[in-house]
Amino acid sequence: MAEKGNRPDRDEYGYLCPVDSRWSDNDIYGHINNVVYYSYFDSTINRYLIEQGGLDIHDGEHIAYVVSSGCDYLEAAAYPDSLSVGMKVDKLGNSSVRYGLALFGAEGPAKATGFVVHVFVNRQSGRPVSIPAPLREALEKLV
Structure with a gap:
């Protein structure tokens, strides 16, 4: 486990999203299973892209693929913890973005930190495209 002083705080993230932990998120050891953090x-990420960037996940011309991700687990979380995820943009490229993420409990520093890299592609061809303007504008707010 990391020292509390070395863990990020909420104010380091431009977007905070509440997350409801669920009974089924816990594993046999009594804490939220590692894979659930990725969920x-x-x-x-997708809530932000839909609400702030206008991403149309059902019929839009462009979608985003996860091409890389990682997570460092710093302190256990467990149901029924009140949680939130902090999100920022670490790097904004032409067709890709690297998000910095952190899972927080009701108070205190991050319980986990992570990253996800998205590449924006044309839905039909699957080929990379420049990040569409409305999405880029939304992402620039978190750089």
Whole structure:
């Protein structure tokens, strides 16, 4: 486990998204299973892209693929913890973005930190495209 002083705080992230922990998120050891953290991160990113950038996940011409991700687990979380995910943009490229993410409890520093890299592609061809303007504008707010 990391020292509390070395863990990021909420104010380091431009977007905070509440996340409901669920009974089924806990594993046999009584804490939220590692893979669930990725689900929290993915949901936070997509909520932001939909609500702030206008991403049309059902019929839009462009979508985003996860090409890389990682997570460092710093302190256990467990149901029924009140959680939130902090999100920022670490790097904004032409067709890709690297998000910095952190999972927080009701108070205190991050319980986990992570990253996800998205590449924006044409839905039909699967080929990379420049990040569409409305999405880029939304992402620039978090750089």
